[in-house]
Amino acid sequence: MYDWNDLRFFLELSRRGRLISAARKLHVDHTTVSRRIAALEDELNARLFDKSPRGYKLTDAGLRLLPFAEQMEAQSNRLYQEISGKDTRLSGTVRLAVPEALGAHIIAHNMGQFREMHPDIELELMAESRRTSLSKREADIAITLARPTTGRVIAWKLCDYRLKLYGAKAYLDRHPEISKIDDLSGHDFISYIDDLIQLPELRFLDQVIKDPHVVFRSTNVMAQYNATLDSIGLSLVHCFMADQDPRLSPVLPQDIFIDREYWLVVHEDLRHVARVDAVCRFLTQLLKDHHNRMIGYI
Amino acid sequence: MYDWNDLRFFLELSRRGRLISAARKLHVDHTTVSRRIAALEDELNARLFDKSPRGYKLTDAGLRLLPFAEQMEAQSNRLYQEISGKDTRLSGTVRLAVPEALGAHIIAHNMGQFREMHPDIELELMAESRRTSLSKREADIAITLARPTTGRVIAWKLCDYRLKLYGAKAYLDRHPEISKIDDLSGHDFISYIDDLIQLPELRFLDQVIKDPHVVFRSTNVMAQYNATLDSIGLSLVHCFMADQDPRLSPVLPQDIFIDREYWLVVHEDLRHVARVDAVCRFLTQLLKDHHNRMIGYI
DNA sequence: CAAACAATGTGCAAAAATACACAGAGGTCC
DNA sequence: GGACCTCTGTGTATTTTTGCACATTGTTTG
Numbered sequence: 001m002y003d004w005n006d007l008r009f010f011l012e013l014s015r016r017g018r019l020i021s022a023a024r025k026l027h028v029d030h031t032t033v034s035r036r037i038a039a040l041e042d043e044l045n046a047r048l049f050d051k052s053p054r055g056y057k058l059t060d061a062g063l064r065l066l067p068f069a070e071q072m073e074a075q076s077n078r079l080y081q082e083i084s085g086k087d088t089r090l091s092g093t094v095r096l097a098v099p100e101a102l103g104a105h106i107i108a109h110n111m112g113q114f115r116e117m118h119p120d121i122e123l124e125l126m127a128e129s130r131r132t133s134l135s136k137r138e139a140d141i142a143i144t145l146a147r148p149t150t151g152r153v154i155a156w157k158l159c160d161y162r163l164k165l166y167g168a169k170a171y172l173d174r175h176p177e178i179s180k181i182d183d184l185s186g187h188d189f190i191s192y193i194d195d196l197i198q199l200p201e202l203r204f205l206d207q208v209i210k211d212p213h214v215v216f217r218s219t220n221v222m223a224q225y226n227a228t229l230d231s232i233g234l235s236l237v238h239c240f241m242a243d244q245d246p247r248l249s250p251v252l253p254q255d256i257f258i259d260r261e262y263w264l265v266v267h268e269d270l271r272h273v274a275r276v277d278a279v280c281r282f283l284t285q286l287l288k289d290h291h292n293r294m295i296g297y298i
Numbered sequence: 299m300y301d302w303n304d305l306r307f308f309l310e311l312s313r314r315g316r317l318i319s320a321a322r323k324l325h326v327d328h329t330t331v332s333r334r335i336a337a338l339e340d341e342l343n344a345r346l347f348d349k350s351p352r353g354y355k356l357t358d359a360g361l362r363l364l365p366f367a368e369q370m371e372a373q374s375n376r377l378y379q380e381i382s383g384k385d386t387r388l389s390g391t392v393r394l395a396v397p398e399a400l401g402a403h404i405i406a407h408n409m410g411q412f413r414e415m416h417p418d419i420e421l422e423l424m425a426e427s428r429r430t431s432l433s434k435r436e437a438d439i440a441i442t443l444a445r446p447t448t449g450r451v452i453a454w455k456l457c458d459y460r461l462k463l464y465g466a467k468a469y470l471d472r473h474p475e476i477s478k479i480d481d482l483s484g485h486d487f488i489s490y491i492d493d494l495i496q497l498p499e500l501r502f503l504d505q506v507i508k509d510p511h512v513v514f515r516s517t518n519v520m521a522q523y524n525a526t527l528d529s530i531g532l533s534l535v536h537c538f539m540a541d542q543d544p545r546l547s548p549v550l551p552q553d554i555f556i557d558r559e560y561w562l563v564v565h566e567d568l569r570h571v572a573r574v575d576a577v578c579r580f581l582t583q584l585l586k587d588h589h590n591r592m593i594g595y596i
Numbered sequence: 597c598a599a600a601c602a603a604t605g606t607g608c609a610a611a612a613a614t615a616c617a618c619a620g621a622g623g624t625c626c
Numbered sequence: 627g628g629a630c631c632t633c634t635g636t637g638t639a640t641t642t643t644t645g646c647a648c649a650t651t652g653t654t655t656g
Contacts, residue, residue, distance in 0.1 A: 004302035004374060020603060029645050034604070036643095044382045053603055053652050061381055068377030072370050076302060079366030083359055084342045318633060327615050332634070334613095352622075352633080 002043035007069045009036040010048060014066060017055040025117060027281060091120035094279045097139035098125060100221040101238045102161075102262060106290060107283070114282050121275045134267040140276050142265045143283070154271050158262040159287040162296040163236045165208070165251040171231035178251055181209075188215040188233035190224050205236055208256050239296030257296070262287065300341035305367045307334040308346060312364060313391065315353040323391070365567050372571065389418035392577045395437035396423060398519045399536045400560065404588060405581070412580055419573045432565040438574050440563040441581070452569050456560040457585040460594040461534045463506070463549040469529035476549055479507075486513040486531035488522050503534055506554050537594030555594070560585065 012022040013033060023030040037056075041048050048062035058066065098107060103125050114123060126139055134142055134153055147155050167187075172178075176186055189212040191205045205212055216232050218224050228235045229247055236258065242248045264283060270276045287294065310320040311331060321328040335354075339346050346360035356364065396405060401423050412421060424437055432440055432451055446453050465485075470476075474484055487510040489503045503510055514530050516522050526533045527545055534556065540546045562581060568574045585592065 001306075002378065004306070004370075008299075008302070018603070019605095030604075031606085031646085032644055044378065046381050051604080053650095055603080065377060065381050068373055068380065072302075072373050072377075075366055075370050075373065079363060079370075080300065080342065082366065083344050083363050316633070317635095328634075329616085329636085330614055349634085350622090 002040055003036070004072070006036045006040040006043075007072055009033050010040055010062075010065065011069050011073055013037060013049065013056055014058050014062065014069075017057065019056065027285070090118050090275050090278055092275050093122040093124060094141065094275050095124040095126060095139045096141045096143070096279065096283075098143040099145065099262070101225075101241055102143060104222065105238070105241045105244075106286070106294075110286055113286075114279075117282065118275070118278055121278060123279060134265060140266070140270055140273075141279055141283075144263045144265055145260055147261075147263050148265050152268045153265050154268050155263050155265040156284075158264045158284060159291060159294050160259055160261055161294040162239045163258050163260065164239055164242065164253050164296060165234055165256045166228060166237045166242045166248040167234045167251050168229050168231045168247055169249055170247075171228075171233070172249060172251070174231070181252065181255060184209055184212070184234075184251075188213055190214070190216045190218075190227050190233045190235035192217060192224075208236070208258060240290070240293045243293070243296065253296075259295075300338055301334070302370070304334045304338035304341075305370055307331050308338055308360075308363065309367050309371055311335060311347065311354055312356050312360065312367075313393070315355065317354065368567055368571075375572075388416050388573055388576055390573045391420040391422060392439065392573050393422040393424060393437045394439045394441070394577065394581075396441040397443065397560070399523075399539055400441060402520065403536070403539045403542075404584070404592075408584055411584075412577075415580065416573075416576055419576060421577060432563060438564070438568055438571075439577055439581075442561045442563055443558055445559075445561050446563050450566045451563050452566050453561050453563040454582075456562045456582060457589060457592050458557055458559055459592040460537045461556050461558065462537055462540070462551050462594060463532055463554045464526060464535045464540045464546040465532045465549050466527050466529045466545055467547055468545075469526075469531070470547055470549070472529070479550065479553060482507055482510070482532075482549075486511055488512070488514045488516075488525050488531045488533035490515060490522075506534070506556060538588065538591045541591070541594065551594075557593075 009022065009026065009032075012025050013019065016022045016025065019030040019033045023033045026033065037049065044061075044065075046061040046065075047059050048065060049056040050059055096103075096107075107125060111123070114121075134140075134151065143158065144155075147157070167175075176183065178184060178187065189205065189209070191212070191214045205214075214233075216224075216227050218227070224235055225237060225241065227233070228237060229245075234251060237248070242250070264280060266276060266280060307320065307324065307330075310323050311317065314320045314323065317328040317331045321331045324331070335347065342359075342363075344359040344363075345357050346363060347354040348357055394401075394405075405423060409421070412419075432438075432449065441456065442453075445455070465473075474481065476482060476485070487503065487507070489510070489512045503512075512531075514522075514525050516525070522533055523535060523539065525531070526535060527543075532549060535546065540548070562578060564574060564578060
């Protein structure tokens with residue numbers, strides 16, 4: 001008998017017309033979709049799609065299959081909801097609390113892809129670095145810099161990321177050349193406000209530079225970043241931001257860098273809510289796809 | 299999302315109650331069935347079976363899942379037939395709970411005809427007289443002595459049948475002649491066990507003979523029948539059994555008889571399952587063909 | 597017209613699922 | 627009460643499925 005799961009590949013491919021698009025939706029490789037469709041056509045002894053390099057279009061047999069497959073999908077969703085009690089509908093709002101840099105530079109830039117995958121989910125980005133309470137439902141999902149140790153949450157590591165010391169080219173041109181770490185003592189720095197710093201993981205300038213001469217402080221990553229661009233001083237910047245900006249140059253990149261982690265955190269009650277799950281999967285895949293960028297490989 | 303194929307494992311296990319039996323039907327290893335069920339329970343976050351070394355029995359959640367899974371199976375069969383052009387109907391297993399006498403003497407003797415008509419349907423006879431629960435899927439079809447009044451079932455009358463008082467010729471030769479009902483007070487009888495009797499419809503000896511002298515009791519119709527053959531006493535026997543046996547003679551057949559009915563009962567969810575429908579049709583026709591025999595016309 | 601891009605198909609390695617072998621538990625029969 | 631049978635569960639080997647890397651094809655753009 002044919003594999004019932006193949007009907008899901010069939011349904012998604014019929015909706016999207018391209019292997020790669022259906023694959024993305026189903027979180028599988030496009031080769032898997034191609035093979036599952038071939039297997040289904042073989043089992044049913046029917047050609048379900050007209051194939052071209054431009055995409056897949058339903059044949060008459062495929063059109064006849066469609067209502068059956070759709071009914072099975074509807075039945076499947078009903079039984080899942082009935083038995084597991086979980087809402088499988090991918091619609092509604094998801095509030096995501098993320099570190100500012102990640103939100104603005106990675107997630108925001110990939111909203112198009114997310115909306116294409118999940119047109120009915122409304123993703124709200126809370127770009128914050130202070131601790132967000134999931135148990136108070138301040139957000140549905142949080143991305144944190146450390147694994148949470150308290151609360152009824154489920155967490156997994158999203159990715160590693162690297163920060164390096166960067167200076168604006170304009171700044172570096174006008175200041176003494178930096179060939180080794182000792183040369184930094186004659187330079188200016190940009191950093192967080194010590195007593196307003198909200199996460200110990202953000203306290204990293206001290207780890208790489210002894211007694212840095214800090215001339216500008218802010219709690220706001222974008223303010224720090226813009227100040228760096230304006231040649232106010234040097235700062236440790238996320239590689240995934242700075243490497244994309246030709247106005248910045250890394251300073252002693254082989255010697256000065258710091259590694260951090262992003263963690264995805266969900267309240268355990270929401271873990272199986274379909275739209276929350278969808279966002280989690282999207283973020284997990286997104287950061288996987290951007291692995292090299294996150295750790296500063298160019 | 300859960301594996302849709304796991305529903306097929308679920309369905310077969312729900313029908314057969316044992317891993318090894320379901321596995322055989324599905325042409326897989328029993329460990330596969332075990333693991334697929336465990337995976338499904340995990341995905342649905344529900345316990346679908348109560349497990350014991352004696353087998354698997356559906357839980358409430360499992361019972362709630364069953365109609366959904368059955369509908370998906372029905373849908374799957376329809377799509378397969380529609381697209382591939384292959385008739386998947388009329389194969390599989392049907393479990394039939396029937397009164398012992400009917401099962402052993404009428405249905406069992408006509409299995410050849412049934413198998414000729416439907417070589418791919420595997421009919422399982424549960425020869426039982428106690429109430430069988432269709433809603434718990436203990437059987438797909440039940441033949442009962444009364445029309446069911448509860449449950450989501452569909453029922454229709456199969457036939458009437460008659461019981462008469464019979465004695466072994468060997469018994470009758472050695473005991474006082476019986477010319478009228480009063481003569482029976484000097485005879486011995488075989489009957490059911492009063493406090494273990496499971497259906498009020500079986501309580502019929504009292505209806506035709508006042509204060510019968512019962513010397514042997516059993517819950518088992520065949521035990522009663524064999525005891526009658528062995529001249530232990532007289533008993534009320536189904537005509538369709540006794541009239542075929544030259545060792546038995548009816549006693550006062552014009553005066554002593556009782557009429558009963560057989561009803562065919564199906565759960566409404568299974569009414570349109572092809573193989574169940576085929577069995578229903580077969581039984582309906584079979585009892586129609588044997589009408590005279592059932593009511594004692596020779 | 598050539599380069600770049602998008603999409604599919606193929607070969608092979610990795611991961612996941614299934615089968616096999618066997619141990620353990622419970623029930624039946626002598 | 628013990629031997630035997632039936633059934634389930636576990637560990638491991640084998641098979642199957644999937645992902646990855648890359649080749650090929652067709653379309654678009656400069």
